[in-house]
Amino acid sequence: MLKRFWPWFWFLVGATYFLVPLYATLDFSLRARRGELSFAAYTSVLNDIRFIESFMFSLQTALATIVVSAIVIVPTAYWVQLRLPRLRPVIEFFTLLPFVVPAVVLVFSLARTYSRTPLTDSREGLWVLLVGSYVILSFPYMYRAVDTGLRSINIHDLTEAAQSLGAGWFTILTRVIFPNIYVALLSGAFITFAIVMGEFTIAALLAQPAFGPYMNRLASSKVYEPSALAIISFALTWAAIAAIQWFGQGAQARVAGPR
Amino acid sequence: MAPLTQTKTNQSTVTRRSLSWTWVGVAPFFLFVAAFLIWPTLSIIGQSFLDQERRLTLQNILELGHPFIVSSYVYSVQLSAVTAIGGGLLGGLLAYAITIGGLPRPLRDAVISFSGVASNFAGVPLAFAFIATLGQLGVVTQWLRSIGISLYPAFSLYSFWGLCIVYIYFQIPLMVLIMAPAFEGMRREWREAAESLGANGWQYWRYVGLPILLPSILGTTVLLFGNAFGAHATAFQLTGGGSQGNVITILIGAQISSDALANPGLGNALALGMIVIMGISVGLYTWLQRLSARWLRS
Numbered sequence: 001m002l003k004r005f006w007p008w009f010w011f012l013v014g015a016t017y018f019l020v021p022l023y024a025t026l027d028f029s030l031r032a033r034r035g036e037l038s039f040a041a042y043t044s045v046l047n048d049i050r051f052i053e054s055f056m057f058s059l060q061t062a063l064a065t066i067v068v069s070a071i072v073i074v075p076t077a078y079w080v081q082l083r084l085p086r087l088r089p090v091i092e093f094f095t096l097l098p099f100v101v102p103a104v105v106l107v108f109s110l111a112r113t114y115s116r117t118p119l120t121d122s123r124e125g126l127w128v129l130l131v132g133s134y135v136i137l138s139f140p141y142m143y144r145a146v147d148t149g150l151r152s153i154n155i156h157d158l159t160e161a162a163q164s165l166g167a168g169w170f171t172i173l174t175r176v177i178f179p180n181i182y183v184a185l186l187s188g189a190f191i192t193f194a195i196v197m198g199e200f201t202i203a204a205l206l207a208q209p210a211f212g213p214y215m216n217r218l219a220s221s222k223v224y225e226p227s228a229l230a231i232i233s234f235a236l237t238w239a240a241i242a243a244i245q246w247f248g249q250g251a252q253a254r255v256a257g258p259r
Numbered sequence: 260m261a262p263l264t265q266t267k268t269n270q271s272t273v274t275r276r277s278l279s280w281t282w283v284g285v286a287p288f289f290l291f292v293a294a295f296l297i298w299p300t301l302s303i304i305g306q307s308f309l310d311q312e313r314r315l316t317l318q319n320i321l322e323l324g325h326p327f328i329v330s331s332y333v334y335s336v337q338l339s340a341v342t343a344i345g346g347g348l349l350g351g352l353l354a355y356a357i358t359i360g361g362l363p364r365p366l367r368d369a370v371i372s373f374s375g376v377a378s379n380f381a382g383v384p385l386a387f388a389f390i391a392t393l394g395q396l397g398v399v400t401q402w403l404r405s406i407g408i409s410l411y412p413a414f415s416l417y418s419f420w421g422l423c424i425v426y427i428y429f430q431i432p433l434m435v436l437i438m439a440p441a442f443e444g445m446r447r448e449w450r451e452a453a454e455s456l457g458a459n460g461w462q463y464w465r466y467v468g469l470p471i472l473l474p475s476i477l478g479t480t481v482l483l484f485g486n487a488f489g490a491h492a493t494a495f496q497l498t499g500g501g502s503q504g505n506v507i508t509i510l511i512g513a514q515i516s517s518d519a520l521a522n523p524g525l526g527n528a529l530a531l532g533m534i535v536i537m538g539i540s541v542g543l544y545t546w547l548q549r550l551s552a553r554w555l556r557s
Contacts, residue, residue: 007360014353014370017431018377021388024398028391072291079284087285094292100537101300102489104508105530109299111515112306112527132295139292191379200383200492201508205515215383216496219390227391233384234376241375 022234029227041228045218054214058203061127061210062196065134066189069142072135074185077146078177082155088147095139103201106133111205126206133202137195142188149184150177187244194240198233304534307527319528328525332532334419334505335488341423343483346430351476353431354438359445371439374432381429382492389416389425389497417497422506425493430483437482441475441551471554478547485540489533507533 032040045051080087098106110129111120119125155177162172178185200212215233219226310316323329357367392399393416400410415421445468453463491508498506511533514526 004361007356007362010349010352010356010360011362011366011370014349014356014431014435017349017428018373020399021392021428024392025388027398028396072288076285076288079281083281084285091285091288094289094296096541097292097296099485099489100541101296101534102491102508102537104489104491104512105300105303105533106296108511108515108526108530109303110295112523113299113302129295132291135291136296194379198379198382198384200495201512204495205512212383212492215387219383219387219496223396226387230384230387230391234380234388237380238376241372241379245372245375 025227025230025234029224029231032224032228041224042232044222045225045228045232050214054209054211057209058197058199058211061131061134061208062193064131065138065196066192068131069135069138069192070146070185070189073139073142073146073188074178074181075173077143077150078155078173081147081150082159091143095143098137098140103133103137103199104205106136107202107205126208130202130206130208130210134192134196134199137199138188138192141191142185145184145188145191146181149181152184153180183247186247190240190243194237197236197240300534303527303530307524307531310524316524319522319524320531322522322525323528323532328510328529331505331507331510335507336536338419338422338426338506339484339487342426342430342487343480345423346427347434347476347480347483349427350431350434351438351479354435354442357435358439358442367439370435374435376432378429378432378436381490383496385425385428386493386496389421389428393421393424422494422497425497426487426490429490429493430487433483433486434479437479438475441472444554445471472551474547474551478544478551481540481547482544485537485544488540489537 029041030037030039032038032044076091080091101109110133114120114125114129117125119129158176158180159172162176167176197211199210200216203210204213204216215226215229218229307319308315308317310318323332353370356362357370389397391397393410393414394400395411397416403410416425449467449471450463453467458466489508491506491512494506495509495512498509507529511526511529514523514529
């Protein structure tokens with residue numbers, strides 16, 4: 001037992017660091033009414049129309065991001081494995097660039113470069129920039145997930161079989177490749193979902209009515225509601241990661257999203 | 260001789276043509292990356308060498324030497340270094356404990372799963388969690404006060420060390436996620452070989468274990484540095500994000516809404532400095548991971 005002392009010790013230190021803030025936040029969020037524990041902070045947040053609006057906005061943005069990211073990444077990853085295997089390191093390099101260009105620099109560059117164009121002068125244009133930046137942020141996860149999924153099926157045989165039956169490229173991608181990597185794609189989609197739902201920097205600097213900026217503003221007027229939001233947000237992240245592990249692709253979120 | 264040359268030419272034409280068609284398949288990806296990442300970033304880098312009349316100048320770069328900006332960079336570098344080393348140490352020890360430390364398997368799986376969540380739990384909600392924990396009204400602050408220890412005003416969550424504590428929360432899980440597989444890649448035979456030659460535990464770690472793991476540990480610590488250096492939302496929520504803030508990302512963010520420094524060129528130079536530092540740390544990480552891949556099974 002003594003031999004295991006240090007492993008147990010470091011495990012307990014880590015567990016304390018991880019769990020105390022979560023416990024404290026939960027405890028704090030239940031104290032909105034003096035002298036009793038209640039879900040008052042939660043009902044107050046969930047009934048706030050701005051919560052629902054910003055949440056729905058971020059939900060739509062997340063779905064748009066996932067769809068665009070999949071449309072770009074699936075054909076690319078498929079094509080690279082089928083015809084251009086030597087290009088894989090190049091693609092990987094580009095998908096990893098968001099770690100070199102942090103979110104704040106990315107949004108700064110986009111805002112400066114496209115200033116006085118329809119992209120920054122209109123509501124729709126700014127939303128395009130928002131989704132575009134999120135798609136860039138999603139590439140590392142989506143590419144890795146799809147690439148792993150493609151490697152687990154024999155795309156050469158599937159492609160040849162489909163071609164011999166007269167299928168074109170669009171049919172092959174949508175009716176042969178996509179159904180086969182659907183589960184792998186989901187793990188990339190869930191991590192993208194978790195990132196987009198809580199993202200603050202890009203949304204705030206593009207003045208978008210997203211969930212992150214809403215949380216930020218709430219802190220200046222409320223005391224207990226922010227901690228309820230933190231718990232909701234943690235539950236959301238946890239659900240997204242649990243979904244990835246549930247689908248069993250094992251695509252761990254190695255390098256995390258924007259801070 | 261002549262026919263042979265001709266066949267060769269024909270062949271190369273065919274390959275070239277099919278090659279160019281092959282490239283069309285990856286065009287959408289490159290166009291997207293160009294429009295939303297490469298072109299904007301390169302244009303910012305380029306513009307940081309241009310003055311307001313678009314003439315070549317080094318003035319913007321030189322202005323980075325302004326004491327206010329230097330102190331922001333130094334603050335961010337210190338914050339990132341302290342949290343990379345602190346988070347790396349704690350995360351590394353935790354990764355060691357759950358892998359070769361011999362703790363029960365379910366604990367390992369629980370820590371790995373939790374790390375997956377915690378490394379993505381950052382930004383505004385993480386700041387909220389720590390305000391509820393260590394803020395003036397925070398649960399831990401109140402509890403400590405009830406046993407006679409008052410954290411405030413000696414400590415503040417909004418100070419340098421407060422930020423460090425919050426950042427380490429997302430640094431530890433990242434270290435665990437990257438180092439746990441590295442520890443698991445250490446082969447049992449190495450330890451057995453060392454022991455059969457008479458090495459004790461300390462000697463094994465000093466001459467075998469640590470040298471093998473060192474590139475991996477250093478590389479991941481460098482990655483943690485970049486991870487903290489690029490962080491914006493967490494610091495913004497905690498410090499209020501005024502342009503007088505110390506963190507460099509907040510200073511860059513403030514350039515979008517208002518030219519707080521009254522010089523657009525300087526904003527570009529700030530972003531360039533950030534890209535250079537991030538590029539160096541990601542490059543170092545990649546190089547060190549490659550070194551360690553020689554020994555460790557992935």
